[in-house]
Amino acid sequence: MLYHSTNNPAHRVDLKEAILRSLPPDNGLYMPDTLPVLGQDFWSIWRELSFQEIGYAVAHAFFHEDVPAAALKEIVEGTLAFDAPLISLSPGDHILELFHGPTLAFKDFGARFMARLMAWLVRGDNRELTVLVATSGDTGGAVASAFHRVPGTRVIILYPQGKVSGLQEKQLTTLGDNISAVEIDGTFDDCQRLVKSAFLDREMSERLNLTSANSINLSRLVPQSFYYMHSARQLPEGVEPAFVIPSGNFGNLTAGLLAVQLGLPVKKFIAATNANDVVPAYLKSGDYQPRPSTATISNAMDVGAPSNFARMQALFGNSWEAMRGKIEGSSFTDDQTRAAIREVKSLFNYEIDPHGAVGWLAARRWRAANPGNATITLETAHPSKFLDVMEQEIGKDAVEIPERLAILADREKVASRLPGDEAAFKQWLNP
Ligand SMILES: *Cc1c(COP(=O)(O)O)cnc(C)c1O
Numbered sequence: 100m101l102y103h104s105t106n107n108p109a110h111r112v113d114l115k116e117a118i119l120r121s122l123p124p125d126n127g128l129y130m131p132d133t134l135p136v137l138g139q140d141f142w143s144i145w146r147e148l149s150f151q152e153i154g155y156a157v158a159h160a161f162f163h164e165d166v167p168a169a170a171l172k173e174i175v176e177g178t179l180a181f182d183a184p185l186i187s188l189s190p191g192d193h194i195l196e197l198f199h200g201p202t203l204a205f206k207d208f209g210a211r212f213m214a215r216l217m218a219w220l221v222r223g224d225n226r227e228l229t230v231l232v233a234t235s236g237d238t239g240g241a242v243a244s245a246f247h248r249v250p251g252t253r254v255i256i257l258y259p260q261g262k263v264s265g266l267q268e269k270q271l272t273t274l275g276d277n278i279s280a281v282e283i284d285g286t287f288d289d290c291q292r293l294v295k296s297a298f299l300d301r302e303m304s305e306r307l308n309l310t311s312a313n314s315i316n317l318s319r320l321v322p323q324s325f326y327y328m329h330s331a332r333q334l335p336e337g338v339e340p341a342f343v344i345p346s347g348n349f350g351n352l353t354a355g356l357l358a359v360q361l362g363l364p365v366k367k368f369i370a371a372t373n374a375n376d377v378v379p380a381y382l383k384s385g386d387y388q389p390r391p392s393t394a395t396i397s398n399a400m401d402v403g404a405p406s407n408f409a410r411m412q413a414l415f416g417n418s419w420e421a422m423r424g425k426i427e428g429s430s431f432t433d434d435q436t437r438a439a440i441r442e443v444k445s446l447f448n449y450e451i452d453p454h455g456a457v458g459w460l461a462a463r464r465w466r467a468a469n470p471g472n473a474t475i476t477l478e479t480a481h482p483s484k485f486l487d488v489m490e491q492e493i494g495k496d497a498v499e500i501p502e503r504l505a506i507l508a509d510r511e512k513v514a515s516r517l518p519g520d521e522a523a524f525k526q527w528l529n530p
Contacts, residue, residue, distance in 0.1 A: 100133070100161070100164050102116075102117035102129040102131055102317070104127035104129060104130075105127040105128045105129075105130055105412075105413045106123065107127065110124075110125060111132065112129070114165040114220070117317055118213075118216060118316065121298070121310055121315060122295070128409050128410050129317050130317075130413055131161065135360070135361060136160075137361045137362045141156050141362075142362055145328065145332055148332075150179055150182065150183065150329045151176055151179050153328050154175040154329075155171065155176075157321065157324055157325055157328070157358075157361060158174070158322070160361060162321075166216070166219065173215075174215040175322075177211065177215050178208060178212040178215060180200075180211075181200050182199055183195060183196060183199065183326045183330065184196050184199070185330045185333050186449070188446075188447045188449060189446075191466060191473040192462065192463075192473075193473060193475045194449070194451070194455065194475075194476050195326065195475050195477050195478060197326060197477055198452075198480050198481035200241070201244045201503060202240040202241045202243075203480060203481035203501065204240070204480040204484065205326075205351065205477065205480070206237045206238050206240075206242075207241045208322045209318075209323050210241035210242045210244070210246075211241075211245045212319070213242075213245065213312060213316060213318040213319050213322075214242075214245035214249055214252075216318045217252070218249055218250075218251075221251060227252065227253055227308060229255065229307045229309050230242065230246060230311070231297060231312070232254070232255070232294070232313055233256075233257045233258075233293070233294045233313060234257070235259070235263070235287035235347065235398060235399050235400075235401055235402065236258075236263045237479075237484070238312070239256040239257075239258055239270070239280070240271055242254060242256065242312040243256060243274050243280075246278065246312075247274050247276060247278055248276055253277050254278045254279070254312070255280075255281060256280045256281065257293060257524075258271055258282060258283065258287075259283055259285055259286050259287050259289065260283060260284055260285075260516070262286065262287065262394060262398060262401070264398070264484060266486070267484060269510060269512065270504075270507060272514045273512060279515070280514040280515070281514060281515045281517055282516045283516075283518070283519050283524075284517070284519055285518070285519025286391065286392055286401075286519075287401060288391060288392055288403055289519035290519075292519075292521075297309060297524070297525065297528060303525065303528070306529070313348075315348075315350075315406050315407065319350060320353055320354045320357060321354070321357065322354075323351055323354030323355075324355065327342060327358040331363060331364075331365070339365060340365065340366060340473050340475045341366045341367040341369060341462075341465060341469070341472055341475070342367075342477065343368075343371055343459075343461050343462040343465070343476040343477065344369065344370060344371060345371045345372075345457045345458040345476075345477060345479050346370050346405070347375070348402050348405050348406045348407055349378065349405045349406075349407040349408060349411060350406075350407050351479070352368055352407075352411070352426070353407045353410050353411055353414070355368055356368070359425075365425075366472060367425065367426070367427060367465070367469075368425060368427070369427050369428075369429055369458075370382070370426055370429070371431070371457045371460070371462075372400060372431075372457065373395040373401070373433070373436065373457055374395055374430065374432060374433070375395070375401055375402055375403055376428065377389055377390065377402075377403060377404070378405060379428025379429060379430045381419075382422065382426060382427065382428040387408070389403055389404035389405075389408075395433050396437070396488045397433075397453040397456075397457050399479070399480065427465065429461035429464055429465065430457075435460060436453050436457055437492050439459055439460045440452075440488070440489065440493060441492050441493060443459060444492075444493045444497070450482045450493065450497060451478065452478065452479075452482040452489070453488050454479045454480055455476065455477075455478035455480070455482075458477060458478070462476045481501065481504075483504055515527065
């Protein structure tokens with residue numbers, strides 16, 4: 100399979116280049132030349148398949164020309180080493196828990212698949228791979244965990260100073276070995292800009308053998324489509340769910356669109372955002388206006404220029420009408436989100452994190468306008484990752500901290516600190 104840039108269909112590369120380069124030189128995003136479709140042989144049995152079997156079928160559809168079956172099976176099984184349970188709060192109101200991985204957020208799925216696929220792609224190469232990633236919270240931890248001690252790789256994580264939670268920061272800064280963290284005086288958008296600038300510096304990018312682990316990397320999106328299928332098949336036959344996706348860079352939502360391309364019936368996608376509502380605003384007006392991000396309590400969604408937007412457009416043939424036929428936008432303030440955390444606790448005795456709470460509000464709004472339908476809201480992180488907010492809303496000790504997070508509290512943070520300045524970052528990266 101070949102991959103092309105969203106900016107130029109004539110710029111085509113193979114899988115290894117699309118995954119390791121991550122970003123085409125023309126600043127577009129890589130897309131597969133042909134989007135795979137799963138056949139009747141899959142759809143006639145998909146409800147009986149295991150999570151891992153579904154994952155393998157999807158990965159096979161995308162990568163079978165390039166990765167041998169045995170290697171692909173190992174990559175999928177290594178990725179899906181934990182479940183994604185579907186919980187029902189009330190009839191039609193389902194929550195898909197995506198936080199059962201090592202770093203307690205959905206990004207474990209993409210990061211684990213990417214690390215395994217990259218390690219397979221560079222097997223036998225004699226050069227260290229430098230993985231560069233900007234994070235607004237959860238990406239960095241997931242990538243750090245997925246690559247920790249993977250031979251032949253070095254990982255550099257950029258995060259905005261003071262804008263990630265204490266435990267998120269510990270996940271980024273305490274692993275050591277081949278993982279380094281850099282604290283940037285600036286916003287997430289500054290971190291993302293610095294990462295982009297290093298890539299667009301061709302000479303540096305080649306000398307350091309740079310690769311990116313942000314959600315612009317196609318290998319993170321494909322495994323995120325696994326759980327759309329895994330959850331939808333658990334609803335009664337004939338029920339077409341609407342998926343509600345708490346969104347920032349829109350990688351998760353784009354993965355849902357890939358699942359639809361593969362043949363999954365989905366009634367609607369609801370793009371749920373906090374005050375950073377660039378995409379809901381676009382869906383309403385047709386006018387796309389990226390802008391600087393605003394800090395909120397659902398900080399992993401504080402993105403003012405969503406990096407997957409070009410892919411979403413490409414998947415709808417650059418048609419606003421087509422996109423708004425399939426995706427509805429819904430955005431909420433921090434006050435509404437806080438009230439939702441309290442409400443979900445008191446109505447259902449369920450602890451929902453601030454990102455999931457934004458999703459739950461969007462789901463309720465949509466079901467009210469479309470009665471008789473079922474929603475699956477992606478619960479993107481475990482509530483204990485946002486303990487401050489949870490304690491303020493539902494009280495101390497209301498949220499249990501899983502062991503794998505609790506042990507980080509006593510580990511020492513190690514990070515370099517830099518201004519949000521391209522020259523300073525490049526100097527640090529390559530002194
Ligand atoms: C990354 C993240 C999101 C946003 O996901 P995108 O794919 O960037 O839209 C939402 N919630 C949590 C907890 C996250 O970590």
